[in-house]
Amino acid sequence: MNAFYIKLQKRFGKSSLILAFLFVPMIAWGQTEPGQFVQNQFQAYQPKVLQEKLFVHTDKEFYLAGETIWFKIYSLEGSTHKPLEVSKVVYLELVDRQQKPILQAKVLMEEAMGKGSLQIPESVTSDTYQLRAYTHWMKNFEPEFFFQKKVSIVNTLVQENVPAVTQKKAVQVQFFPEGGSLVRDLQNTVAFKAVGADGKGIAFSGAIINQHKDTVARFQPLKFGIGKFTFKPLPNTSYNAVIRPYSGKPIVIELPEIEEAGYSMQLSKAGEGVLQIAVHTTVVSGAIPQSVYLFAHTRQQTKMAVRGEVKNGKVVFTVNENKLGEGITHFTVFNEARHPVCERLYFKKPVEGTLQLLQELPKTQFATREKVNIALVAQNHLNKPEQANLSLAVLLADSMQLHGLNQADMLSYVWLASDLKGEIESAGYYLKNTGPEVDTALDNLMLTHGWRRFNWRNVLQNQTLAFRYLPETEGPSVTVQLTHKKSNIPASGIVTFLTLPDTTFQFAGGVSGKDGAVRFDLNPFYGQVEAVVRSISKGDTVYNALIQNPFSEEFSSSSLPNLVFSTGWKEPLLQYSLHTQVQQHFRSQYEVPMASAINSGKVFFGKPDKQYILADYTKFPTLEDVFREYVPEVIVRRREKNAHLYMMDHRRQTYFLNEPLVLFDGVPMFENNKLVTYNPDQVKKLDLITKRYYLGSFAFDGIMNITTYKGNLSEYQLDPTVFIFDYEGLNRQREFYSPVYETLSQKQSALPDFRHLLHWEPDLTTNTDGHGQASFYTSDLQGTYIIVTQGVTRNGTVGVSTTTFEVVNPAQ
Structure with a gap:
């Protein structure tokens, strides 16, 4: 394997992230021209693959211990973003920085949507946590492809758990040569990313110096610690980068390894709607002109496959941007040996794939305990009405909640974050804003974050993927591990039955595989139940049975930033804590209790004879x-x-x-x-x-x-x-409820209403005319509130909308 391929593996991921249900033999190498071979391999591979992409909309991102996390889960097909009805169960976890789950839930998906709630323990430590979601099928692949978002939780009742401002750590700086390699005697574009202890980009000035202390290039970030520069490494010369943060000591960092020979790649705008991709090489092939092949795909759909002749070490490809799909396009250059030698990403802002959501209020200012009616309008890019499935949250827009809103919303997650490796700071910035600076910042982002949906090895080398976890297409699956009691080795070929006793019990049978595992596919069931496992012994042999943990025990490499308090949080946090304690005290007055554990399955044999x-x-x-x-x-x-x-x-x-x-x-x-x-x-x-x-x-x-x-x-x-296990079924539903103030006596009620979250509606839809509506009542808290609506249509267009309004004291 060549050095570039190894670099691609490090940058774009080692394992295939193509999700294949069926794998068919692909076209043989034969005498096919390299460019055509790549295209044939790719097109033969793609129709047989499937990707699941999840997004979780939570009511907010900042909570106090004891509060409830309300959520809506969307399941989308990875390339089209259309709702995907394959997996019926999504696993949701709140994980701490030691990768220990604080909360876990199994959520039933109906028509590619799921909803529920998580109750935060009152004993939880103040910190930043990770909320992650995945399906059984997604466990076949790296946990980096699970949905992940940061959630901040503060326990105001435990003084010693409230963290002080964390000491600053060393700045982390990474360099990313465009195309993948830094090559001597070639003009190279090098992107960079510098982040501080909190994982956010820093401001700094930088320079590239040689061994003689001569400065050959200067650079500084454009946005979020990200930027790029160009320079030409010379023979017999070594280079270092000097980073001077605006606060802190200078840092000297080595550049990526410089190749003595190879390929470089530079993408640039050549006019309105026209891109130029210049490929330079110091690799020669005797007296025979060398060919390279440019292959491009957008969201796994082939967009171009062209051949170019290298003359004087250079070839330039012209690309009509209109022929590219919306979102991330993956440009790969192959040599005549059919090896990828350069690779980079390009982003085309979505227009047709964007849902326009309008939130219309009758006024911008409301009194306390007043009814608010929201009229929603969903339209496509041609301003035509769209039927959409939406979720809506209305919350007090204090400094703590606004701090969390910098994370990826549904639009930026689906189009950007879900397909890129690494953390993206303020992902919404790139799609909500326009202008030359935003376009440059967006391209810098493409240079510093690798593609994560697959790698070329599986496509070109026809590797068959083995899947351990199959989709749960009806309800939860339970896997039992059988071992011989004396030797503790897996017991294969053992007939085993599983029962969930109830008035309408569930029953399933199976035979253990070579690994001793038996999978039982069940209908949906809720709450904690007893699972009874029984196997048919062979002679006098006795077996042990153990139910496997259905939650993934693998975690992504991303780290959680420390929870650092802003000086402006002191007063809002005190008020928030007092209000939450009052609400929890009176919770029983207005909250609908959680439904009891039920088994929704019918007796498997139906009506008896x-x-x-x-x-x-x-x-x-x-x-x-x-x-x-x-x-x-x-x-x-x-x-x-x-x-x-x-x-x-x-x-x-x-x-x-x-x-x-x-x-x-x-x-x-x-x-x-x-x-x-x-x-x-x-x-x-x-x-x-x-x-x-x-x-x-x-x-x-x-x-x-x-x-x-x-x-x-x-x-x-x-x-x-017979083995009996306590087993947790699907997440039981709790109905979101808030007070109603229709009558004068209700408005004058002495029962305090200190709700920060005024409304949560996970099942909001628009009709064929694109119209929908929601209503709620304000609380006793004055201030600015924000309405956040997110959702998707059947065609895969995604939209996000935010609106603010004021709540004031009617007596003023």
Whole structure:
């Protein structure tokens, strides 16, 4: 592998981030021209791949301990941004800087959307946390591709946990040669990025000096510590960069390794809508003119594949920008050996892919406890109405909340942050603003952040990807690990069943693989349940069973900045804390309680062929007596003192030769001697399936399910081979509620209303005319409030809108 390829791996990621459901053989090398070969490989690869991209809209980014995080999750297809209905479960976590989860939730996705809430513990430490979201399928790939955002939490009730201003750490500076390599005797464009201890860009002046202390180039950042400069490294010369922060001591940094021979790449504007890509090389191929190939794709869709002849060490490609797609275009230069030798990103601001959201208020100033009506209008770039799925938050716009709004909103995340490696400071700046400076800053961003959706090795070398985690297309999947009890090695080929006992229990079966794992795909279920696992032993062999952690135990390399308090936060934070404590004290007066744990799954075998309600019949001392006296569909046979049960095949009016699947509150039972002596007073009903029943790869000669009154294996002594685990299901829904002040008595109520979050609505939609509406009441707190609306259409256009209004005392 050449040195450039190694650099590309470091910059753009080592693993493929193409998500392939099916992988088909690709076009052979043969005698295909290199440029055509690359195009063929890419086009053969792309139709068989899928990407999931998540975005989480939270009500805010700054919280106090004990508050609730309200959220809406959007699932989008990676290249089109259309809502993607593949994974039905999203895993959501709040993680501390030691990568330990503080909160975890499994969220049901319906029509590519999910919603819920997380209750922040009152014991949590004041700090910056990471909220991350991913699907089961996304766990096949690096955690850098999970959705991630920073959340600040302050515990005002624990004095020692409130951090002081953190000491400054050394400035971190990185250099990024355009195209990937710094080559001697070639004019090189070099981008740079310098950040401080808080992860934000710093202001500084810099210079490139040689070993003789001569300055050969000067530079300084344009925006967020990012900028670029050009210089030509000479033979037999070494270089260093000197960084002089506006506050602090100078720093001397080595430049990236300078190649003695290679390729450089420079992209520039050559007029309105025209780009020029100049490729320089010091690599020669004898007397034969050398060819290079420029390949471009936007969001995995091929846009151009052209060949250029190198003359005098240079070739220039002209690109019509109108032929590029919106968003990030990936330009790659290949040599005749079909190796990528240069690579860079270019961003075309989205127009057609942007949803215009208008928030219309009847006025800009409202009284306390007054009703606010918001009229929403969703339009495309041609000002035509759009149906959109939206989420809306209304919150007090104090300095603490505004501090968190610098993170990527849905528009900048979908178009920028989700496809780039590394942290992006104030991502919204690049799409909300226009002008030459913004365009230059945006191009600098492209030079300093690598592409992260795939690498070329998987495309060109036809590597087959092995996927450990399959999408959860119906509901949560539960994976059980089986091991031999004595040796603790994986137990393969073991028939295993899992049951979630309930009045409408869930039941699934499977066979363990080579790694001893059995996956059970279930229907949605909520809250904490008991999961009962039972395997069929081979002879006298005994197995251990353990449910695998469904949450990812891998974390991204990104670090969390320290939580540093602004001097302007002291008074707002004190008021915020007092208001929150009052609200929590009176919470029960207006908050709707969380729904109880439920199992939404139906009994897997549906309506039984025959059902017996035991209370309708004469009581007998044992179940065997019940079977013999009034359940003709089941017969009991005894051989060598062992009881055997057989089910009638009603289609043939004869009994099956094999025993049926016997379930006790949904749990499979194989100890017939114990079962037939069970006291029927505890049994509510018998459900019988009197035909052969197929469940996945299993075939059962009838099914008998015994249901107790409690539905939870009441008073039944379980066999030691049965394992019971407490297991957390899907996130239970809590309804957001706020007071209503329609009448005079309600407005004059003495119950205090110190809400900072006035409204949260995760299921807001616009109709075919592009119109939608929301309403809420203001609280007793005066000040400036901000309305944040985000969402997406069925066509994948994404929009964000913010509006402010004032709340004042009506008596003033």
